[in-house]
Amino acid sequence: MPAFEFDAVVFDVLGTLVDEPAGIRAGIRESGPALADPVVDDLVRRWQDHIEAEQRRIADGERPYVVSDVLDREAAQVVAEAAGIADPAALALSARRLPAWPDTVDGLARLAGRFPLIGLSNASRTALLALNAHAGLRWHQALSAEDARAYKPDPAVYRLAVAVSGSPPERLLMVAAHAWDLRGAQQAGLRTAYVARPVGDPPASSDRFDLHAEGLADLAGQLGS
Numbered sequence: 001m002p003a004f005e006f007d008a009v010v011f012d013v014l015g016t017l018v019d020e021p022a023g024i025r026a027g028i029r030e031s032g033p034a035l036a037d038p039v040v041d042d043l044v045r046r047w048q049d050h051i052e053a054e055q056r057r058i059a060d061g062e063r064p065y066v067v068s069d070v071l072d073r074e075a076a077q078v079v080a081e082a083a084g085i086a087d088p089a090a091l092a093l094s095a096r097r098l099p100a101w102p103d104t105v106d107g108l109a110r111l112a113g114r115f116p117l118i119g120l121s122n123a124s125r126t127a128l129l130a131l132n133a134h135a136g137l138r139w140h141q142a143l144s145a146e147d148a149r150a151y152k153p154d155p156a157v158y159r160l161a162v163a164v165s166g167s168p169p170e171r172l173l174m175v176a177a178h179a180w181d182l183r184g185a186q187q188a189g190l191r192t193a194y195v196a197r198p199v200g201d202p203p204a205s206s207d208r209f210d211l212h213a214e215g216l217a218d219l220a221g222q223l224g225s
Helices: 020-031 037-059 068-083 088-096 104-112 125-135 155-165 179-187 216-222
Strands: 008-011 117-121 141-144 172-176 191-195 211-213
Touching: 008 155, 020 037, 020 068, 020 088, 037 068, 068 088, 068 125, 088 125, 104 117, 104 216, 117 125, 117 155, 125 141, 141 155, 155 172, 155 179, 172 179, 179 191, 191 216, 211 216
Parallel strands: 008 117, 008 172, 117 141, 172 191, 191 211
Antiparallel strands: none
16 A cells, blocks of 8 residues: 555546557558558557647637547547548547556456546547446546646646545545646645556656556555555
């Protein structure tokens, strides 16, 4: 067990619990079955680069807030135009059909037996509902950044979890595969746990997170679940 105690575990979803590139890749393959693998990989990068760039523009005040569904439709349009895909609207829905990592469902079940679990995602409320259902995620509470009209790492998003828990931020443990997300949580006063994923953002040498885990099974074991 860690040296500190906490009242709830807060989980990032995209990349941490579900394999976002794999879901987008599957959607592109379905829409463009003749596309070669290197082309599909490039299109996945274009999609994700668009999302990241637009979220930064929103964070910097260069663009008004829009829900993640809008950004997914834009990214799907970029991909469709590059690949000659006829139905970008259908392609955009692949952002809601992301597979869970192999250890996600069992890991959440283990942790839920000991702690309240809160999902905290940049996905919209509608997208988060579909994501949870498709991947089989189970929560005590799922929160969307849409309610803060901002995207992580804006402090307003982490404050959603603090408000719902009714606990001070230092009594919450934020779990993510993205160092940038955990840095944002730290700035909001939360404790942090980095979980390694192939598509995550690994910590820098200067990062000081409270816990490091190789997966959810490892995290559950460290937390006594």
